[in-house]
Amino acid sequence: MKSCMFSRKNQRPKPRLTQPNSHQEPAMPAKIESLREILELDPTSKIFFPLAKLLHRAGRDTEARTVLEQGILHHPEHFEARLFLIEVLDELGEDETAMEYAEAIARVLSDASAFWRCWSRRLEDDPEQMELSFAVQFVASRLAEEPVSWVEVLSRGLKALRAEAETAPAAGAKKRQPMPQRRPRRGVQASEPARCPSPEPAEEQEYDYIEESERSEVFSLRTRTMADLLSRQGDFDGAIEIYRELLSSTPSGPMRDELEGLIESTQRKKGEKSAKPQAPEKSKEAAVAKKSRTKLLSTLESLAERLEARAVE
Structure with a gap:
């Protein structure tokens, strides 16, 4: 893996997501030293990850970064450590290096379409996570065949x-405003107000036809x-x-x-x-992709129904 010791010129560290504990536990420095000694005896030990966690809690992010980079060289499969390294680099303001590690993880996740499908199904159980579930389903569909x-x-x-609007009751149709009453004509007594002749049915039908x-x-x-x-x-x-x-x-x-x-x-x-002939080895992937695509569109229709119900209310 590439060395990540780049120059930090013109880079400003970002605010820490977790502030170092000003009242550190008395045993924390001792724990750090003990884990460091173990790691020196066995550089391939996975003890590097809890050591980096403690260094981060103590506000020693530069040391935590070094420990994580050296540990990941021996254990590139340590997914959680790679994610934690991105967090530490982001707090240190090492944007370019953090994006390099993030890109490597993104390549792994882009090949794991089942992960996104399972995650979206889990989110569907929580009504408050419907929007996030829809977004995850869209990602799964984009990564499919x-x-x-x-x-x-x-x-x-x-x-x-549009289908909901067509089946809506006619009660929501636009109501016509009554025409204002005209002033009485000359020669007509005030007690007998002049009546404005109502439009013929043919005229009303003509107006309705134009509007329609x-x-x-x-x-x-x-x-x-x-x-x-x-x-x-x-x-x-x-x-x-x-x-x-x-x-x-x-x-x-x-x-x-x-x-x-x-x-x-x-x-x-x-x-x-x-x-066009379809390759036999892709038939199974195409079936899974079609199922995911259908599920996504079904979720969209469900969301549209909810929006329509809110609009009616």
């Missing part, structure tokens, strides 16, 4: 919210964008589903022809992707 993207997560979330058409236009643009994003991310089934929904409500014309062309091209892309 078929990672999920933020674009897909957001598009599925918008689709779930405006909403439909905005909705079509939004769902069209979502379908395009899904197609780029490889979710051809989701994109085709949205295209077909738009096609069912689009009259004959250039827009309908364009949607039909998009459906045809998306189906062709889907067929080309399915035609």
Whole structure:
């Protein structure tokens, strides 16, 4: 492992996360010396880790760093010691060196997708950790063979919210404000206030049609964008589903022809992707990745339902 004794010029030590105990235990210096003697007799002993802990508690971080670096040379598998070394280096202000050690640990964790999945399942048991569980699931999916993207997560979330909005009761519809009463016309007695003629039913239907058409236009643009994003991310089934929904409500014309062309091209892309042979050794990993991806999207829909419930309240 690389030597980490870099120059600390222009580096300022950071505040300690744990302040040294000003009233140290009387036996602490004796414990430190005893462990140091044992380590001198056997430099390969794992006693280096508790010694570094005591040195850190005593505020002797420079010595703790030296002990940790020498111990990790003999025991590179000591994961907890490597994490503690990063903490000590961070408190000493050795940012570059700390990031080098952190990068090495990140490479190990990036190959342990099962660790992230198990951690997310553990977090699911605590309702207060739902957001952290979702974040860990996303990391697990990103490290899988078929990672999920933020674009897909957001598009599925918008689709779930749209479905909730469509099934919401009509009681939440926008209410029309009553029109103000006009002043009486000339020649009409004050005791007989002039009545403003109410609009004909045809006029009301015309206004409703205009308002509904405006909403439909905005909705079509939004769902069209979502379908395009899904197609780029490889979710051809989701994109085709949205295209077909738009096609069912689009009259004959250039827009309908364009949607039909998009459906045809998306189906062709889907067929080309399915035609590619998959290596046998990757089939199991792909199945695990697909399961993780489905679970993540299910969690997203659950979060969307909770947000919708809060909005209704």
